[in-house]
């Protein structure tokens with residue numbers, strides 16, 4: 001079934017909305033209002049963005065110094081690689097503040113004679129969900145810099161950056177949070193308490209939710225005729241994740257030199 005789009009104008013300022021198929025929470029480029037494309041409900045989450053001082057030149061320096069420093073990187077990486085594409089994209093995140101409480105029962109066997117334990121694991125989290133469906137972005141590795149949050153303002157964005165609307169709404173994001181936090185709690189039990197979980201019941205209490213756009217740089221570089229990728233946190237100026245070319249050692253490098 002196809003949802004008919006009733007209006008393609010911002011309900012707040014009347015400006016035309018810029019949206020692509022699959023996007024359901026659309027941010028007005030003029031006034032920053034968020035408009036829900038399908039459904040009656042108004043979108044009420046607080047919307048902010050992550051501020052940054054880093055423009056492209058500074059991000060290029062971050063990339064260059066990452067390439068130049070650090071063990072396990074080829075010595076000539078900075079010298080012999082080339083940046084093939086580099087762009088800044090503001091990605092939409094839902095950030096939830098949650099209390100999680102898991103009552104559990106399990107068996108600890110790693111210390112010798114197996115024995116049963118039980119308890120309650122309570123944690124609180126700021127948990128983020130990327131509001132896009134098929135993105136290669138490494139959400140778990142990214143520490144969204146909430147300290148740099150500021151009022152949403154398109155004019156303060158990185159020059160030449162792109163902007164993405166959300167493809168899921170806050171209700172769907174909340175369901176994902178519940179699933180992910182439940183699974184995370186179970187993994188904590190397996191790391192810290194027991195080797196087998198017999199039973200675990202997790203209650204996830206969402207205390208607060210907000211919508212945040214954050215600048216992320218996506219970079220592709222070539223090195224010795226192969227392509228690699230890197231993502232950089234545009235606010236903190238830190239590499240989030242990067243492909244590292246394998247070292248050229250031993251006979252392989254001799255043979256490949258021909």
Ligand SMILES: [Zn+2]
Nearest residue numbers: 010013028031
């Ligand atoms: Zn508007």
